[in-house]
Amino acid sequence: MLQVALYEPEIPPNTGNIMRLCANTGCPLHLIKPLGFTLEDKQLRRAGLDYREFADVRVHESLEALIAALNNPRIWALSTRGTQNHTEAKFQEGDVLLFGPETRGLPVAVIKELGVDKCLRVPMLPESRSLNLSNATALVLYEGLRQQGFPGMA
Incomplete structure (x- = not known):
């Protein structure tokens, strides 16, 4: 299964949606501190509806703590600074x-640490931020799941 990690997320509704x-995909969600909200935030709960109890959410003190907890996984960084489109990556179990x-x-600094070759972008118009x-x-998650044949999903 693929895993999603949010590095220092700031906006509760975005995290709730994720x-x-x-x-709904069975993918663990990792939140890397500091968070711009608490997990009890009303906006987070509203956006996540009643899915919080079904989501595998883990909180980590740092990126290094996430890497250690997951035993040095392959990490794909997503950024507008990415050098390749997300569809060009070959996603694997545990990424x-x-x-x-x-x-x-x-x-x-995080992108450099992970390696520029592991930095992906989602295509959009050049003037878009x-x-x-x-x-x-x-x-990106659904592209990765598509590549893996939507494991365990109907």
């Missing part, structure tokens, strides 16, 4: 899709 996405905070994206975080997550 929580719902992960609940982590890492998305940055809504207002600033993944830090350049970015997509909504939950929309981008859905696009």
Whole structure:
């Protein structure tokens, strides 16, 4: 199964929508601190509806803690700075899709640490700044699941 990780997420409704996405796909959701909200935030609960109880949500103190907890997984960074389209990646079981905070994206240092070759982008018009975080997550996650034949999904 693919895994979704949000690096320092800021906007509760986006995380709630992604929580719902992960609940419906069976993919774990990893939240990397600091969070811009609490897990009890009313907007988070509203966006996630009653899916919180069905989502596998794990909170990590840092990116390093996530990497250690998952035993050094392959991580794909998603950024407008990406060098290849998300459809060009060959996703594998256990891969982590890492998305940055809504207002600033993944830090350049994180992208460099993971490797520029592991930095993907979602195609859009050149003058566009970015997509909504939950929309981008859905696009990339479903491409990865499509490549794997939608495991366990009907």
